[in-house]
Amino acid sequence: MSDAQKALDDAYENGGFIPGAENYPPKWEAAAEAFRDAVASELDIAYGAGPRERYDLFYPEHDAEGLFIFVHGGYWKARSKADWSHFAGGAIAHGYAAALIGYPLAPDARISEITAHVSAGIAAAAAQVDGPIRLAGHSAGGHLVARMAMAGVLPDDVAARVDRVMPISPVADLRPLLELTMNEVLQLDAAEAEAESPVLGEKLAGIEMTSVVGSQERPAFLDQNRWLSEAWGIDEMILPGRHHFDIIDGLASKDTPVMRWLMA
Numbered sequence: 001m002s003d004a005q006k007a008l009d010d011a012y013e014n015g016g017f018i019p020g021a022e023n024y025p026p027k028w029e030a031a032a033e034a035f036r037d038a039v040a041s042e043l044d045i046a047y048g049a050g051p052r053e054r055y056d057l058f059y060p061e062h063d064a065e066g067l068f069i070f071v072h073g074g075y076w077k078a079r080s081k082a083d084w085s086h087f088a089g090g091a092i093a094h095g096y097a098a099a100l101i102g103y104p105l106a107p108d109a110r111i112s113e114i115t116a117h118v119s120a121g122i123a124a125a126a127a128q129v130d131g132p133i134r135l136a137g138h139s140a141g142g143h144l145v146a147r148m149a150m151a152g153v154l155p156d157d158v159a160a161r162v163d164r165v166m167p168i169s170p171v172a173d174l175r176p177l178l179e180l181t182m183n184e185v186l187q188l189d190a191a192e193a194e195a196e197s198p199v200l201g202e203k204l205a206g207i208e209m210t211s212v213v214g215s216q217e218r219p220a221f222l223d224q225n226r227w228l229s230e231a232w233g234i235d236e237m238i239l240p241g242r243h244h245f246d247i248i249d250g251l252a253s254k255d256t257p258v259m260r261w262l263m264a
């Protein structure tokens with residue numbers, strides 16, 4: 001790999017710049033398993049025929065006031081919904097049901113196809129829980145929930161129930177990824193990168209949105225968050241001292257800046 005290519009790839013590399021990064025996945029997995037053991041749930045509910053077209057639904061102790069949905073990251077090519085169950089904790093504490101949406105990964109699915117799968121998963125979960133819908137997604141999941149806030153992505157009746165959306169460390173402009181080595185897996189072309197970039201589209205009216213990023217994230221993610229904020233005229237929430245792996249911790253608890261905004 002040339003030095004120039006390495007520099008391009010490093011701009012979107014996270015783990016290599018976070019001390020102790022290797023400890024995060026096993027910590028997430030253990031916390032997620034403990035959460036599933038402790039909270040009422042229905043797991044691996046099918047919304048399609050594929051093995052990853054599944055969602056997990058967690059319930060509060062009393063009738064749900066609405067539905068919180070989390071879409072995980074992993075650059076559209078890694079991780080699973082089961083790694084993040086505990087990030088439903090803050091919503092459950094607020095009396096919301098919470099769904100974690102699984103989806104097929106690249107290279108088995110293109111990003112445009114993943115967007116469609118996530119839309120179908122959200123629609124299926126929405127059919128099980130009444131009330132308002134609040135969306136959050138991290139990294140690639142931040143891109144995906146931003147796409148859900150655009151016209152023609154979710155079914156109209158589901159989109160009408162979505163009132164708050166929080167992309168966290170989102171990739172909002174996919175065009176820079178065309179030059180990265182990871183695109184050998186993603187298989188983006190210029191047309192798809194443009195069509196799937198929220199910064200090049202418009203947000204649906206009536207949806208409140210704030211984009212979140214950690215102050216210690218890679219410059220590319222600070223840029224991506226700012227680009228989305230500027231393109232859509234939405235607020236940025238910059239969490240001091242947070243990096244790409246601990247930026248989502250606030251979703252697990254009730255009284256945090258991200259949950260206070262999401263559940264307002």
